[in-house]
Amino acid sequence: MTHAEAAAELENAHFFARQDSRHEDLAEDERGPAELAEWERIVQLLARADGIYDPDTDAVVQDERVADAAAAERREAAAREGQRVAVRADELQALRKLGALQQTEPREGDEAARDELTRRAGGYVQGDVDGWLARALAAQLGHYRTPGARDAAAGLLPLPVLTHAALLAALARLVPAAEVDEMVFAGQLASAEPEAAGALAAFLTRAHLEDC
Known part of the structure; x- marks a missing residue:
């Protein structure tokens, strides 16, 4: 031009x-x-x-092209991640129908799959999935073996799941031989009063440390 x-x-x-x-x-x-x-x-x-x-030599146009390309890449990455989460949510749904969810170790990104299952259920809390994640977090199973994943869980999981996990971990330290079925009340307390359950978990942890 x-x-x-x-x-x-x-x-x-x-x-x-x-x-x-x-x-x-x-x-x-x-x-x-x-x-x-x-x-x-x-x-x-x-x-x-x-x-x-010549638009090819226009710095402003080139910056816009770079920004557009970066935005397109972000959209594609978000679409791929959304598809991955949906597939994993389908897997977890199949495992729960087979009664095998509790024997499955969580993977990185399962927090997002948990959110997807909750969304599909119209926002209703998926108690079995939340309990599964809480038990895995408490026992440091799957990707929760790494401290970074456990730290990240604090920003990815809702308070009742986190307090459930903290309470299970504290109880397991006090009574190592306790079975999961004996601690069903931990999930009930965490769901009903998550802040109180968290305070109880902290109290039990302190009591255990003082006894050591």
Whole structure:
């Protein structure tokens, strides 16, 4: 595009901006002023360059292209992650139907799969899934073997699941031989009074440390 062509486009943009200003429904439209500002920028750019506009050498256009490409990559990554979460949620649903969920070790990202199952259920808490994650977190199974995963769980799981896990871990330290079925009350307490259950877990942990 030459300087003269850009100047003509700028004049057109000014014309349409004047037309739009006469209509209330178009006066607040931001596209017109943005287009006008862009043509003004291009005309000024050509005035300083050799008179020929090439978008491939326009730093602003190149920055926009880089930003658009990065945004597209983020959308694709989000779509891939959404698909992965949906597949894992299907796996967990199949395992629970088979009665094998409690024998399964959690993987990285299962917190998102838990959220997907809850969403599919219309927001209702999935007690068996929450209990499974709490027990795995308390016993440090699957990806919860790593401290980083356990720390991350604090921001990925709801308070009742976290307090359930903390209470189970504290009880297991006090009574190592206790069976999971003997501590069903831990989940009930965590669901009903998560803050109180968390305080109880902290108290039991302190009592255990003082006895050591």
